[in-house]
Amino acid sequence: MSRAEPSAPQGRGELRDRPQTARARRTTFRATLLRNELLTTFRRWRTVALLAVLAAVPVLVGIAVKIETGDGSSADGGGGGPAFISQITNNGLFLVFTALAATLPFFLPMAVGVVAGDAIAGEANSGTLRYLLVAPAGRSRLLITKYATVVIFCLAATLVVAVSALTVGALLFPLGDLTTISGTQISFAEGLGRALLIALAVAASLIGVAALGLFVSTLTGSGIAAMATTVGLLITVQILDQIPQLHVLQPYFFSHYWLSFADLMREPVYWDDLAKNLGLQALYAAVFGSAAWARFTAKDITA
C-alpha cells in the first residue's frame, strides 16, 4: 500500500487555488474519507441511541444515590456497589468515577462492540462495501479509517458518560476539594484533571475490544452476526475472568486490568496496572488489527 507522509493540512480554499501534488491529494482524500466515516457513524440512529443510553446511566445512578441518602444518611451500603459510590454524596465529582466504573464492564464495551462489529460487516450487509472500494482508497486505508472511527467512538462514548456524570453530579451534589482513596486531599481543579485522565484511561481500555470487533467484522458479511459475536466474546471473557482456576490466563484477558483506571485516584498514582492495561490494549490492537488487515485485504468482496 502506498503510504502518505503526514503533510500540513490544507484548507479547501487553498486546494482550489493551487495545483495539488499527488501526495497532498491523497492526504486530503484520507481526511475526507475519515470525515465521511465519522459523519456516517455518528448520524446513525443506532449510534445516537447507544450514546443516549450511556448518558442515562449516570443520571440513574445520581438520582438513585440522591433518593437513598435524601434523609441525611450517607450512602453506606457496606462497601457494596460500584467503586467510589460511597463518596458521591460528599462530592459530585465522584459520580464521574462511579459512572465510568459502572459502565466500563458492560455498557461501554457493548456499544463499542456494536459499532466495531458493524464497521465492515455492516457495509457488506447493505451492499455498500464494493462501492467504498471502487473509490481509489485501497483496502488497507479503508480499514485504518474504519478503525480510527471506532477508536474515536470509544473516546466519544467515554466522554459522554463522563460529561453527563459531571453535570448530574454538579446539579445534585456539592462539589469541592476531594479526598483521594489514599486519604490525601486534592483541590477540585486537580480532581477535574484526574477525572479527564481517568476518562482517557477508560477510552484507551476499549481499543482492544475495538480491534477485536473489527477483526470479527471482516470475517462475516452479516453485521448482526459480527455484533453478536463481539458482544458474546466480551461476556465470555468477563465470565472467564471471574473463574479462579484460570488465574494463569487471566492477565492476558483484555478486560483484566480495566478497573486499573481507579489507580489514578491514588496518591501517589500507582502506575503498574495502568501500564499493564495500556500494554495489553496495544497488544490486542496490534494482533487483531493485523489479523483484520490480513483477512480484509485478502478477502473476495462479493457484496
Added chain:
Amino acid sequence: MAPYASDDSTTAGEVDEQRSGRRKAARYIVPVTVVGVAAATIGLVPALADSGDPDLPKITAQQLIEKIAKSDVQQLSGTVKISTDLGLPNLGGLESGLLSGAAGQGEGGSSADPTAKLTELASGTHTLRVAADGPDKQKLSLLENAAEYSVIHNGKDVWGYDSKSNEVYHGTASDGPERGKDQQPPATPKDFAEEALKAVDDTTSVTVDGTAQVAGRDAYKLVVEPKQSGSTVGAITVAVDAETGMPLKFTLTPASGGAAVVDAGFTKVSFAQPAASTFDFTPPKGAKVTEEKDAGKASDKASGGTPRKHPGKPFDLGEAPGHAPKAGKDFGKGLGGHDGMKTIGEGWNAIATFDTGGEGVPSGKAGGEFGGFIDSLGDKVHGTFGSGTIFSTRLVNALVTDDGKVYAGLVTKDALVKAADAGK
C-alpha cells in the same frame, strides 16, 4: 509447492490463483509474528532484565546481622508485595467472617478498624504501600480493587481510612519515643526479618548466601536455617540492602518444599523524604468516624462485656492473628496464657503443650454432624499415646489427643506424635 509444474492439467489461471492464494495466506504471518514477538517479550524480558547478582564486598553473617541492627532508616517510601500461603483450608467467606469477628468487628465496630482490616493480610497476595518520615509519621496503605485502606500515624493521631465504605477510624498514639518505635508499619520485610532474627540461637545456622537485586537495589542474602530436623520451617531468606542495612525482602520456605509460606518484598523503594502531604489526613465530609474508645466499648459489649485488650497499638503485629509466624521459641506464648502450658524441646522444634482437661476433639460419632466437620479438617493419628487428631497447615501443626491434650508447634506431624508418645 512444486507439483503444479509437472502437472499438465493445471492451467495457467489456476497457477495464478494458487500463487495469489499463497500470497493471501502469507498476510496472516503478520498477526502470527505479532503474537510471537509479544510472547517472546513477555517470556524473555524478565530474564534479560535480571542483570545478575551484584558484586558486593564479602561480609560475614555476624557483620550482616549487626548491619541490620544498626540500620536506622527514618525516611522511606515504597511498594511491598506480600504473599502468604499458610495452607489453611479455604473456607471462603466463613474464614474472613471468623477472623474479623475475632478481631472485634462487633456491632458498632468500624470497617476502618486497623486490627480487623490487617487480618486480611493473613492469606493471599496483597500490594502495600509504605511511607515513613521519622518516628512520628508513618503510613501504610493496603491497595484493593478501586479502593484503598490506609493507616496513617501522624504525631498523636492514628487514622484508619477505608475508602470503599468511606469510614474513618481514629485513635491516639501514646507519647514517648519508645512507643513510637513500636508503631513501625507492620508487614514490611523489616518486621518479618526482626522476628526471624529473634529466633537466632545455637539451634540455628545463619549464613550469607551471595547477593541479589531487590527493587533495583543491591542486597546481601542472609539465610537462616534450623539446624535440627523435624521443623516445618525450611529456610528463611532475608535480602538486606547493602547500603542502608534495611531488609528488603523476606521469604519463608517450608521444609516440605513448594511455594513460600510468606514472601514479602519491596518492589519499589526510595529512601528520600516522602511529601509531607502524604501524612496529612482530614476525615472527608460525610465519612463515618469511629473513635477508638467508642469502638472499644462497642466491641466489648458485643463480646459479652469481657474485658479484652483493645489495640492501643494499632500497628502491633501480634494483635493480628495469623501474622508473621513467630519462630519456635515464641510460638508457645502466642497461644495465650493457658494454664499449665509447657514447652517441650528447644529452638525451632519447640512444641507447646497443654491439657484442656476435656474430651479432645468430638469425633464423628460423638460429636454428630459437627464432629464430622471437624474430622474432615484434621487427620486421625494413632500412637502409643492413644489416638488423636492432627490439624495441619503448611507451617503450624497441632495434635489434639482424645484425652484432651494439645501439642502444637512449627514441627512435622511425626515430631508431634513423638512428643505425645514421650509425654505419655
